[in-house]
Amino acid sequence: MTTADALRARVRDLLAAHPPATTGRTAFLQARFDAGLAWVHYPEGLGGLGAPRSLQAAVDAELAAAGAPDNDPRRIGIGLGMAAPTILAHGTGEQKQRFLRPLWTGEEVWCQLFSEPGAGSDLAALGTRAVLDEAAGEWVVDGQKVWTSSAHAARWGILLARTDPGLPKHRGISFFVCDMHAPGVEVRPLRQITGEAEFNEVFLTGVRIPDAHRIGAAGRGWEVARTTLMNERVSIGGMRIPREGGMIGRLAAAWRERPALRTHAHHQRLLGLWVEAEVARLAAERLRQQLAAGQPGPEGSGMKLTFARLNQEISGLEVEFLGEDGLYYGDWEMTRPDTVDFTGRDAGYRYLRAKGNSIEGGTSEILLNIVAERVLGLPAEPRDDKDVPWKDLAR
Amino acid sequence: MTAPGAALDLRYSDTEEELRSAVRSLLAARCTPAGVLARAEGGRPHDPALWDTLAAGIGTAGLIVPEELGGQGAGPREAAVVLEELGRAVAPAPYLAHAVLSAVILLGCDPAAAAPHLAELAAGRRVYVPALPLTQAPGAPLPPPVRDTGGGALAGRATSIADAVAADVLLVLADTGLYAVEASEVRLAPRTPLDLTRPLADAVFDGAAATRLADPETARAAVQKALLCGAGLLASEQVGLAEWCLDRTVAYLRTRHQFNRPVGSFQAVKHRLARLWLDTAAARAAARAAADALAADAPDAPLTVAVAQAYCSGVAVRAAEECVQLHGGIGMTWEHPAHLYLKRAKADSLALGTAGHHHTTVAALADLPAP
Numbered sequence: 001m002t003t004a005d006a007l008r009a010r011v012r013d014l015l016a017a018h019p020p021a022t023t024g025r026t027a028f029l030q031a032r033f034d035a036g037l038a039w040v041h042y043p044e045g046l047g048g049l050g051a052p053r054s055l056q057a058a059v060d061a062e063l064a065a066a067g068a069p070d071n072d073p074r075r076i077g078i079g080l081g082m083a084a085p086t087i088l089a090h091g092t093g094e095q096k097q098r099f100l101r102p103l104w105t106g107e108e109v110w111c112q113l114f115s116e117p118g119a120g121s122d123l124a125a126l127g128t129r130a131v132l133d134e135a136a137g138e139w140v141v142d143g144q145k146v147w148t149s150s151a152h153a154a155r156w157g158i159l160l161a162r163t164d165p166g167l168p169k170h171r172g173i174s175f176f177v178c179d180m181h182a183p184g185v186e187v188r189p190l191r192q193i194t195g196e197a198e199f200n201e202v203f204l205t206g207v208r209i210p211d212a213h214r215i216g217a218a219g220r221g222w223e224v225a226r227t228t229l230m231n232e233r234v235s236i237g238g239m240r241i242p243r244e245g246g247m248i249g250r251l252a253a254a255w256r257e258r259p260a261l262r263t264h265a266h267h268q269r270l271l272g273l274w275v276e277a278e279v280a281r282l283a284a285e286r287l288r289q290q291l292a293a294g295q296p297g298p299e300g301s302g303m304k305l306t307f308a309r310l311n312q313e314i315s316g317l318e319v320e321f322l323g324e325d326g327l328y329y330g331d332w333e334m335t336r337p338d339t340v341d342f343t344g345r346d347a348g349y350r351y352l353r354a355k356g357n358s359i360e361g362g363t364s365e366i367l368l369n370i371v372a373e374r375v376l377g378l379p380a381e382p383r384d385d386k387d388v389p390w391k392d393l394a395r
Numbered sequence: 396m397t398a399p400g401a402a403l404d405l406r407y408s409d410t411e412e413e414l415r416s417a418v419r420s421l422l423a424a425r426c427t428p429a430g431v432l433a434r435a436e437g438g439r440p441h442d443p444a445l446w447d448t449l450a451a452g453i454g455t456a457g458l459i460v461p462e463e464l465g466g467q468g469a470g471p472r473e474a475a476v477v478l479e480e481l482g483r484a485v486a487p488a489p490y491l492a493h494a495v496l497s498a499v500i501l502l503g504c505d506p507a508a509a510a511p512h513l514a515e516l517a518a519g520r521r522v523y524v525p526a527l528p529l530t531q532a533p534g535a536p537l538p539p540p541v542r543d544t545g546g547g548a549l550a551g552r553a554t555s556i557a558d559a560v561a562a563d564v565l566l567v568l569a570d571t572g573l574y575a576v577e578a579s580e581v582r583l584a585p586r587t588p589l590d591l592t593r594p595l596a597d598a599v600f601d602g603a604a605a606t607r608l609a610d611p612e613t614a615r616a617a618v619q620k621a622l623l624c625g626a627g628l629l630a631s632e633q634v635g636l637a638e639w640c641l642d643r644t645v646a647y648l649r650t651r652h653q654f655n656r657p658v659g660s661f662q663a664v665k666h667r668l669a670r671l672w673l674d675t676a677a678a679r680a681a682a683r684a685a686a687d688a689l690a691a692d693a694p695d696a697p698l699t700v701a702v703a704q705a706y707c708s709g710v711a712v713r714a715a716e717e718c719v720q721l722h723g724g725i726g727m728t729w730e731h732p733a734h735l736y737l738k739r740a741k742a743d744s745l746a747l748g749t750a751g752h753h754h755t756t757v758a759a760l761a762d763l764p765a766p
Contacts, residue, residue: 263766271705274757274763275754282405302672368670378660
């Protein structure tokens with residue numbers, strides 16, 4: 001059992017052997033990984049020490065206090081939050097050794113090749129094909145992926161592809177690691193209603209993936225992907241939000257600064273939304289306290305629904321409240337932002353970007369189904385797609 | 396700017412959960428929906444024997460009265476848990492009037508004069524009810540006080556007093572201060588309430604003998620403090636009401652079949668229930684925040700209470716309305732208990748200030764001024 005004291009000693013040793021002031025950023029991060037201080041709950045030799053996850057925060061804080069560089073987790077969120085836990089759970093020893101270290105240090109950026117134009121909420125219906133070239137020991141992949149963040153910066157992508165169209169849809173899928181620099185991979189920016197392109201379309205044409213880059217057994221890709229998607233949900237929440245944190249703070253500030261624009265009708269809506277935002281903040285805080293006490297509640301599955309709706313209503317009111325200023329938009333230039341900035345930009349941007357909140361990461365309609373079925377125990381709707389070979393499904 | 400949300404404890408402690416299960420078992424055994432309906436039809440919704448067990452037996456009457464004054468020395472958090480359970484059972488018990496409003500009023504009065512009353516209240520031996528309209532909101536102007544006619548006698552009237560018919564003692568705001576008046580000294584005129592489980596009456600004081608417990612200024616402060624606490628804890632009753640409506644509707648729709656399917660498998664229905672669950676979970680957080688802020692006497696308790704009341708009223712009403720609608724025809728019958736919850740939820744949305752009143756309070760306290 002690794003204790004907090006033992007970890008502190010390791011941090012001191014790392015800092016002594018690789019002083020941040022005189023060590024290059026990547027070299028320091030590599031040394032930190034090798035010292036098992038990258039993610040302490042990972043196994044030894046893979047950037048961790050098999051220690052409780054709860055000890056990580058102290059390690060991060062101590063290294064930050066010593067001026068050590070971090071791995072810029074926002075830039076490599078897909079790798080850290082989705083690819084890494086999946087490789088750890090389902091990868092071979094060789095795959096773990098090859099991929100995890102440069103993933104964590106940020107030397108290699110990852111993206112996720114799951115959604116397709118024809119497979120959004122119904123992800124398991126995906127149609128990108130992977131055919132085994134037995135002689136070469138390689139899979140040949142053809143298809144199109146969409147809503148891929150970081151694809152233009154990524155070295156690797158986690159890829160779901162159909163390997164057996166004759167089986168029902170959940171059973172004929174395999175999970176691969178795709179080299180984004182391989183011939184046949186074409187990344188195009190996907191321009192959104194905000195004018196910018198946070199995401200990409202990825203076209204895969206005759207892309208060859210060595211069988212050694214398959215994660216999990218052929219045909220078992222859906223089970224592997226569930227690990228990935230579960231981790232996507234875990235990474236949401238956990239932060240303490242201050243009162244008027246988020247979009248409501250911008251609306252409240254505008255209200256205070258622009259008395260001439262105030263109307264009674266907007267006042268009623270403002271107060272209603274302020275109360276709802278405060279209650280949502282309290283609900284998130286209650287969830288955080290339950291998690292901290294080791295009693296996770298089912299409320300987590302619902303927070304995204306609430307925040308999506310509130311973001312949309314609050315930013316919509318803000319645009320209206322601003323009067324003439326609400327008619328304008330900062331800039332329609334197509335840029336490629338690394339992160340979403342909800343509070344640093346104008347109300348029009350917030351209004352448009354928030355529309356995605358009820359679509360990305362599970363549409364609100366699908367999340368309501370999940371709450372109804374998993375939390376309330378209501379029966380699923382009858383389905384006729386589960387046992388039909390994928391090739392016979394309506395498309 | 397508003398103060399940042401202080402460190403609130405929004406969970407339930409083990410002690411609170413034990414208290415909940417004691418109250419829930421009692422109500423499950425002795426306060427069934429059919430029983431509540433039968434008593435309400437008979438015009439006597441209160442069940443004195445049940446009250447005695449709840450107030451004196453389990454000892455919930457004096458939860459927010461300090462031990463040295465004969466109470467349990469717990470506080471608003473624990474009283475909130477009792478109210479959640481009473482809401483779940485739509486129980487006709489004068490708990491809010493007695494154990495919350497009257498207790499806080501008496502705690503704010505002249506200590507020597509109030510002490511014997513607090514002891515009676517905390518022990519659950521006599522029922523105390525404030526002679527205020529159920530709609531009286533914290534921070535709103537109080538109704539015209541009754542007159543002190545001299546010689547310890549009061550004259551005047553008070554309207555829409557909840558649970559007055561169960562009272563042994565009324566706490567009355569008069570022009571010369573706050574008074575305790577024996578119910579036998581008062582002429583009560585029961586009215587026909589929308590909410591059958593919380594009876595209302597007007598009171599006429601015509602030379603009623605009264606004991607003074609506080610001067611006018613102290614009295615007004617005590618009453619306002621009680622109204623704030625009452626409004627904050629009413630949110631917990633509303634959470635309990637909403638929770639019952641949701642649970643009962645979900646259970647019904649899992650088994651009710653139409654079109655050869657459980658009705659609860661239709662997406663249009665599932666989405667409504669999922670949204671209601673989300674809002675009920677949020678209401679619980681708001682109600683817990685109010686109870687905790689009141690317990691801690693936090694500086695932003697008035698804002699936290701206003702937020703909870705502005706939010707929870709609507710959730711309880713919607714839960715009850717959904718319960719009626721999603722039960723279909725059976726939900727519209729007198730026999731099914733859904734209407735008891737609908738009537739309580741709707742009356743509760745007027746009690747201790749409407750959501751509109753509390754939104755106005757939020758505007759003032761969160762610096763969001765009207766045009």
